[in-house]
Amino acid sequence: MTILVTGGTGRTGGAVARRLHEANFPYLVLTRSGTASAPYEANACRFDFLDPGTFGIPFDTAKTPVSAIYVVVPMAVSDEIAKPVTDFIDFAKGKGVKRFVLLSSNVYEPGTRICGAVHQHLIDLGGDVEFCAIRPTWFMENFSRAYVPSIKKDGVIASPSKDGKARWISTDDVGAAAFRALTDTTLTNTDHILLGPELLNYDDIAKILTDVIGKKITYSRISLDEYKAELETYGLVGLRAQIMLELRDELARGVENKPDNGEVLRLTGKAPITFREWAERNKGIWQ
Numbered sequence: 001m002t003i004l005v006t007g008g009t010g011r012t013g014g015a016v017a018r019r020l021h022e023a024n025f026p027y028l029v030l031t032r033s034g035t036a037s038a039p040y041e042a043n044a045c046r047f048d049f050l051d052p053g054t055f056g057i058p059f060d061t062a063k064t065p066v067s068a069i070y071v072v073v074p075m076a077v078s079d080e081i082a083k084p085v086t087d088f089i090d091f092a093k094g095k096g097v098k099r100f101v102l103l104s105s106n107v108y109e110p111g112t113r114i115c116g117a118v119h120q121h122l123i124d125l126g127g128d129v130e131f132c133a134i135r136p137t138w139f140m141e142n143f144s145r146a147y148v149p150s151i152k153k154d155g156v157i158a159s160p161s162k163d164g165k166a167r168w169i170s171t172d173d174v175g176a177a178a179f180r181a182l183t184d185t186t187l188t189n190t191d192h193i194l195l196g197p198e199l200l201n202y203d204d205i206a207k208i209l210t211d212v213i214g215k216k217i218t219y220s221r222i223s224l225d226e227y228k229a230e231l232e233t234y235g236l237v238g239l240r241a242q243i244m245l246e247l248r249d250e251l252a253r254g255v256e257n258k259p260d261n262g263e264v265l266r267l268t269g270k271a272p273i274t275f276r277e278w279a280e281r282n283k284g285i286w287q
Contacts, residue, residue, distance in 0.1 A: 002026040002062040003182055004092075006047065007072030009036055011141055012103055015175020016070050016182070017043075025183065026064050049074055049084045055091045066092070068099035068182045073115050075240065082117035089121065093129060100131045101181040103174070106193050107250065108135070114243075123189075132181035136174045136194040137256060138166045140278045143205065144285045151209065151217060151286045158220040159202055160227045161248050166256035167195035168205075169264070170278050176268040192263050196272050199257060205275060212279040213286050224249060 003020060007013035008029030017040055020027040027043055029036045034046030045061045047054045059066055069092055073085050089100060100122060108116035110123055110133075122131040143157070150156050177194055181187050200208075202219040209217040222230075224245055231241045250256070264272040 001067030002028060002064045004028050004030055004045075004058050004062075004066055004069040006030045006049070006070060007074075007103070008040070008044075008070075010072060011139065011171040012136075012174045012178060013070065013072055015172045016178050019175065019179040020182075023179075023183075026062070028058050028062060030058055049088055052084070052087065052091075055088055059092075059095050066095065066097050068101065069097060070178055070182060071100055071102045071118065073103070073118055079113050079117075079239065082114055082121075085118050086121040089118070089125075089129075093125070098128075098130055099182070099185065100129060101178055102131060102133045103178065104133050104135045106135045106137050106195075107247065107255070110191075119191075130185065130188045132187050132189075133191045134174065134178050134181060134194060135192060136169050137196065137258075138168050138251070139174075140168045140170045140196070140275055143209070143279075144282050148285060151213075155215055155217050156220050157202055157206055157209075157217065158222050158227075158230070159248060160222050160224045160245075160252060161202055162221060162252035163201050163203070164251035164254055164256065165199040165201045165204075166251060167197070167199055167258060167260065168275055169194055169196035170273050173264050173268065173270075173272040176270070177264060180267045192267060193261060194264055194267075194272075195258060195261055196264075197260065197274055200275055208276050208279055209286065212276065212283050215286075 005013050005017050008017050009031055017029050028045040029040045029043050030045050030047035032048045034044055036044035045058050047058055074081055102118055104115035104119050110116055110119040119133050147157050174194055206217045206219040
């Protein structure tokens, strides 16, 4: 039975694909281009949520019936982005797929916008499908992507998040949890909030990076207006920018200050890695 991985070249999708590959599960990595890098190139398949004409391609390509799908909602440019995702879920259900694992967010409850709307759709399908919603907090990988230029050039992390703390989690731990949800059919109609092992604010992270990199890293507290202007310089406007601003404002207000729930350990059998462990593994990115 084949597992489809949407967003298969992304951060969590890549972690899922690696585990499926290593475990010799039949799988397809779905990408808009229909290509993927080694060792997944032979398992790549063209697919685009925004092009219904591609919905059938994975089912025609799979050598065995599709048993489960990892669903990663595309980057939101409008609240309407949930509609093509739920359309594909309905299409896949019509093809006989029963199991869906949704990558959502700990801040989006069922019935809210974007991922929350897709989550609600899976609930509304009732006994016709089995699903798990994987709902992680903030990704550690934010610091190995958007912040890399400012860390390397100026030794600065700038954010409007004030002293807000979060239980930062590695996307690899999220991928491990999603792999379990895709391959263990005893997990049915479940909702998993995934949190990292420690509460850290940006000052804490700057201190850890200073130790790991061997270069002074500081946290610059900027206003929401300053952050919005910075996003605009990168062409990030509209709903995408609005969401980024809202999330950082919530972080600043303490929304992410949550007790550890042990969910990653329960799902994967391993405790999630700490930010320091993750930074040590990736320190070459900032050097």
